[in-house]
Amino acid sequence: MERLVKPLPAYLVGRYQGWKATSYEENKSWYRRLADEGQRPPMMVIACCDSRVNVNEMFGAQTGDIFLHRNIANLVPPYEPDGDPHGTSAAIEYAVTVLKVAHLIVVGHSNCGGVAGCLDMCAGKMPELEEKSSFIGRWLDILRPGYERVKDMTDPDEQKRALEREAVVESLSNLIGFPFVQSAIEAEELSLHGLWFDIREGALEGYNPQAKGFEPV
Known part of the structure; x- marks a missing residue:
C-alpha cells in the first residue's frame, strides 16, 4: 500500500x-x-461517468443543488433487495427517503462508451464482457432488454443512438419498480424525468411517455 x-x-x-x-x-x-x-437538494440526477457530461454546468447548478450519482451508461438496476451491495440503489433510496428530492432525473448522452460496449457484447463481438468476472459486462446486463428492442436496426449509428435512449427508458422503468419511488410518485412528492444529451451539438431531448419517444427540450 x-x-x-x-x-x-x-x-x-x-x-x-x-x-x-x-x-x-x-x-x-x-x-x-x-x-x-x-444538504437539501431539490433533485437527484443519475448520469453517466463520462467526463464530457457536466451536469452541474449544464443546469447552472450551485453547490448543494444536485444530489448527483454517476455510473457506467447512467443505468438503474431493477429493484432487487438480495443482500448484495447495490451502490446505485442505495443512492436512490437515500435521495428519495432521506433527502426527499422532488425530481429524479436520468441523463443519457451521445457517444456513450458503455452503450457501445453493450451493443458489442450482446452482438457477440466482445466475449470478454460475457465473462462472469467482468464487472462492466454484468453491469451492462441491465441494458439487455433495451438491446432486444433495437437489435434489428440496420444502421449502426442509428442503432447506437437508439440504445443510448433505451438506457434512459430502461432506467426509468426500473425506477418505478422501487416501492419507495412508486410511493413518492403516488403521493405527488416526486416526479421522474428522462433526458438525452448530444455532446457535439449541445442539444437536450426529454422523454415523452405519451409519445413513447424523445423530444427537444
Missing part, C-alpha cells in the same frame, strides 16, 4: 488551492451553512 498510493499530482494541488482562494473564500458562509444544516 505504501508504495502504491502517491501524493496528489502538483497540478491538482494547484487547482484545489486556486478554488480555495477564490470560489470557497467568496462563498465561505454558504459552505459553512451547508456543513452545519445539511
Whole structure:
C-alpha cells in the first residue's frame, strides 16, 4: 500500500488551492451553512461517468443543488433487495427517503462508451464482457432488454443512438419498480424525468411517455 498510493499530482494541488482562494473564500458562509444544516437538494440526477457530461454546468447548478450519482451508461438496476451491495440503489433510496428530492432525473448522452460496449457484447463481438468476472459486462446486463428492442436496426449509428435512449427508458422503468419511488410518485412528492444529451451539438431531448419517444427540450 505504501508504495502504491502517491501524493496528489502538483497540478491538482494547484487547482484545489486556486478554488480555495477564490470560489470557497467568496462563498465561505454558504459552505459553512451547508456543513452545519445539511444538504437539501431539490433533485437527484443519475448520469453517466463520462467526463464530457457536466451536469452541474449544464443546469447552472450551485453547490448543494444536485444530489448527483454517476455510473457506467447512467443505468438503474431493477429493484432487487438480495443482500448484495447495490451502490446505485442505495443512492436512490437515500435521495428519495432521506433527502426527499422532488425530481429524479436520468441523463443519457451521445457517444456513450458503455452503450457501445453493450451493443458489442450482446452482438457477440466482445466475449470478454460475457465473462462472469467482468464487472462492466454484468453491469451492462441491465441494458439487455433495451438491446432486444433495437437489435434489428440496420444502421449502426442509428442503432447506437437508439440504445443510448433505451438506457434512459430502461432506467426509468426500473425506477418505478422501487416501492419507495412508486410511493413518492403516488403521493405527488416526486416526479421522474428522462433526458438525452448530444455532446457535439449541445442539444437536450426529454422523454415523452405519451409519445413513447424523445423530444427537444
